Amino acid sequence: MASDPSRGETAERLRHLLETEGEIVRPRASEDNARREAAYDELADLETLRTEARAIKEEAIERLPELIQTVRTAVEENGGTVYVADDAADANAYVADVVDVAEADGRSDHDRPSVVKSKSMTTEEIDLNDALEREGVDVYETDLGEWVIQVADESPSHIVGPAMHLSRERIAELLREEFDPDVEFETAADLTAFARDYLGERIREADVGITGANFVVADSGTITLVTNEGNARKCAVTPDTHVAVAGIEKLIPSMEDLEPFVNLIARSATGQPISQYVTMLTPPTPSPTLEFDGPDADEPITASDGESDREFHLVLLDNGRTAMREDDQLRETLYCIRCGACSNACVNFQSVGGHGFGGETYSGGIATGWEAGLHGQDAAAEFNDLCTGCTRCVDACPVEIDIPWINTVVRDRINRGKDPGTYDFLVDGLTPDAESGSGVPLDKRFFGNVGTVAKLASATAPLSNWLAGTGPVRALLERTIGIDRRRDLPVFQRQSLVDWFEANGGAEASRRRARVGTALEREAVLYPDVYTNYVDVARGKATVRTLEALGVPVSVPSLPESGRAALSQGMIATADRRASELYGELAADIDAGRDVVVIEPSDLAAFRREYERLLPEASFERLRSNSYEICEYVYGLLENGADVGALSTADGDEPIAYHSHCQQRTLDLEAPTTAVLERCGYTPETTGSECCGMAGSFGYKREYYDVSVDAGEQLAEELEGSERVVASGTSCSDQLETLLERPVPHPIEVLGPDR
């Protein structure tokens, strides 16, 4: 696939996937996601386990060269062989040699050597099947999904569920075409029974069984296989030769390190407390070779005497992993245990599946890290922008990988690999960011500098709004910076929030208006994010009224952009600069004991998450611990004695549907809003959709408009029956207002007192 297709081509390809694979993937991925959430909820020590698992991975990758030596010693002492393959060709050649030798000594009577395989993304990564087939080897996948994919001659669309994009009917059709069976495939059970018989025979006859490994215990040479079908253990113990192919990152120091992973992996992948089979083999396994055709065919399993004449080869694959380990930003990818939870939690993955949101081998949010690390960053260029940084995968990942950050870093690197554009001088003149001459595309610099654009549009409103709505301008915007002409544009307000606040007397007047004397003794500085300041001014005004009514004087200074928009475009240098500028401006307020109140959840997420990577530790900590999402802040005020009667309250059980912003949920800030709504007499119903699909600039872009609307429609469907709907993010409100065709205000606009 081309690495930089036109917007139109990308839009067309994604539209096709939406209509074909997405229809099937969405319910399956969402169900797995819901099951994962339920399984996590049941685990009292979830966070301890995640932290423990993360720490083990960090240590293992840190000690990787030493662990490779340790496992070599252990496997060789056990009677097996370890081969560290530099790359795909090296690994494939080694495995082909092993098959060659095994076939020469084999017990099968077929003409060509045969191999059975269990599911392994690592062997997908190196195209092992193709390599062996070129050598004249018959290769049979034995995992049901992988086998279907092999029959269909397709690539996996999900790390855990490779055939997730295929319907049962399509699978039945594929198998009928391939095998012309005597039986009818009417149910899933018919299909699996056929597969079991067919593959069982292949396993019994195979010369070599190839498995992957979920974990490799270095000090004992133990291979752990986590499956639901039991085929992996059959592949490992039935043929006389077993080859396990695993990335070097699968090594963990010792058996006791396995525990948190066994507790987490099935929960995160499928929501099961534990998978059907957790097989721990220390090969060459002393488990008996099955003799189905021998004299004891009625009792093929005989007691083992502990001896084994079986062969075992552990192929440890590097293929770029050592370089990833040395790359401070990509290193974290190596902690991945390939559970697929980040895919299931991702609204865009749910819409287009892994053939849209994925690269040569890996799919979903973490695919960017894997593909960029293993195949080069161009391999991630085509799908990297499908990560909107919504962060819903962050809660899902059992090893706490900051997947959105990896996507941001790779986006930044991809941007910088391009030649400076023709219009760069224009952007440089209008908005001096930190990307000049770096090759960042014009559209990204436009969206990444949205504060400058908004300021200009506000200063010239309503003319700017009228002009932006005209056909020729929409066409120009679509052609130059890719804003889809079907998307409603924001309506900029002539009077910004900051100007309104100043026109109403500024901080001094606020102090007078606030009911000082309620003993709360708090003061707040309201962060006027770009959208609140220039577009959704009403929610800013409602916030000021609310805080003053609760006795908190406010100031609304003119402040720099947070850098959130720049980050979303992969403009890290600009975000870094903006973070420092903003912190510099806010430091005096924090020193003076003022609380920083934020309305837009994505800006608060920048303060509490991304700034950790951009600011000195002490500055980050000060800002993080002194900033609050508006409803979180109101909740705190009410808990500390503020008068709820000062707010706009309802009769006691007025229903209200509430969609909280994705990043707000990642920050665990949905609950304070629902609590405040309840205190004010509402009965809030929260939505289940992970994200509205708008995600800042994402929903404006021509290539992603349909994907964005697809996600939005799922959310809108949830809310259709609700009379009153509120949403905490600007993007969420914009998307919902378009789809529901009615106003969707911020909760603070409902709670704030009229004045």
Ligand code: SF4
């Ligand atoms: S990044 Fe995390 S959630 Fe995604 S596949 Fe890897 S371990 Fe699972």
